[in-house]
Amino acid sequence: MTKIVSLLILEVVFCLTFFTVSYSDINLIQTTCKKTPFYDLCVLTLKSDPRSSTADVSGLARIVADSVNAKAIATLNQISALLKSVKDPTLEKALEGCIVSYNTIIQADIPVAIDAIEKNNPKFAVQSATDAGNEAQACENSFAEKPSNSPIFSGNKAVHDLSVVLQSIASLLL
């Protein structure tokens, strides 16, 4: 009887310990994401990356930066595909402008943000993240058909919102 009780107690203690470890990483994700304007997007992005279970705030910023990059590359591919078959000159001009914006995000903003986070000089990460959000917004604004959205609206929104999340998390590192 005592053996079973001991085993039970051991099992409960084991479960509690295991539960406590994962609870505290989720806690860091939650407290960090609460300090951003897009809580759900932030939590979803972080939770879907296995690195988040052992990351500190700096690591969480890195995960978001990687996510901005991935979404930006996907959107850039979308823009390139649209450019291949575009006929309307206004639309073509807007898409070409977006190529410039997205190249900036991928070649300048994200590499600088990641570098700044690694080198513990987070204000440059904040600045770059802000710029990435602005580039995505500028791209969206350049399409003539208002008030409806551009053909790459969801890409622009994802990149913009995630950039804002990155900006907020990088600010916590200041």
Next chain:
Amino acid sequence: PLFYKGWYHFFYQYNPHAAVWGDIVWGHAVSKDLIHWLHLPLAMVADQWYDKNGVWTGSATILADGKVVMLYTGSTTENVQVQNLAYPADHSDPLLINWVKYSGNPVLVPPPGILDKDFRDPTTAWLTSEGKWRITIGSKINKTGIALVYDTKDFINYELLDGVLHAVPGTGMWECVDFFPVSKTEENGLDTSVNGPSVKHVVKASLDDDRHDYYSIGTYHEKNGTWVPDEPKIDVGIGLRYDYGIYYAAKTFYDQNKNRRVLWGWIGESDSEAADMQKGWASVQSIPRTILFDKKTGTHLLQWPVEEIESLRLKSYEFNQVKVQAGSVVPLDVGPATQLDIIAEFEMDKEALEKTTGSNVTFSCSSSGGTIDRGALGPFGLLVLADDSLSEQTPVYFYIAKGSDGKLKTFFCNDQSRSSVASDVNKQIYGNLVPVLEGEKLSLRVLVDHSIVESFAQGGRTVITSRVYPTKAIYGAAKLFLFNNATEASVSASLRIWQMNSAFIRPYPNNKESQ
């Protein structure tokens, strides 16, 4: 920065590979007059483990025998911030082209209680009464910004003093700390080691949290290496700023050539990084400014463009007592208006000043609507980099607010909201209160240079730097106007305006690397 063997030297943070921050090394330029610069080869690159991840900010100290030592922050291969010693390879070379890093670097590592990432930007050293050299390095503990103090005899071995030079809660990391004396009585600068009863000391910090430079005037207690502000309400980080615009990481040096203290500041870009990448460069340095204690207020410093800027003046235009009625704009014909030096004085209609009813509505430049926000006694001033139709304009202006107690408060602002029709540029309104004393006229100096506007109110008591990117108000199409958008008061302005020549900055003539 320093003056050495007839040349002014400027070492700066430079990324040789891209128009964004990264791969930071030390660029180098020299000048005989702080205005015409010659580019030299890079002074220091990231070639040691202790600065592999960045050759960051440092300061020069000129020793008693005239030799120079340089202390700078390196970011190591492990991203730890350490302080390193470097010195000229050849002290007799006035151009200080080659530098040697001390073989025993780093000379300082983060002390206990200080994080690896919170220990950077050592200052110029000053002498203590015991004949030791003393430096300060900014840091933080949680959210309290602090300045650590070290004494040294040889710049190799250091003793950390107990306590700190000063600390201010809630200000975050103090970057680019600067500490220097100003004379309470004389109109000249002081060597960094000067101390005495007619001297005040300034502590300045660049706040990482908001990217602004703050200063405070106070008293230095040499014995225990501490400093106390004269007015705790305007302590470091919570009070006055060098500049209410885009201006950061500034530092001063004592110019022994002309017996003045000179301030340098980094003016970043406020356009998009896409634009920076396309144009292939980003960031500029301000025109150097002299720094003096403002005897009249006792709380402010006065900044003023160095007199050598006047060597760029070409044709001048004078306007006397131009009356600008409430709600009007007056063009000033000065030819092309992209490179200008403007000195102006404004006088407001005395009757309107007295008659206007005060209110307790608070005003601030940044939360106002800019120049479209009309008050009884403002805004009024200049429209720089404006096109004929005023579709693009950058107002540099005063706004006088009268309190319910009848007291007048004067604000000095720069309005970027209509500076360009481009949508990817900063459109904020910058500015702050400017103390105007009894009997003073409102005075303004503005340096306009295509996309850079440096403006000085009341002799440099309040300064604003802006970057603007007009698309139409450029080259021959850029114009200058006086404006008065007040509802009640008229204003009269007297101005002297000069066309400014270019400074023709280029590589040093015999510099093989630059050819």
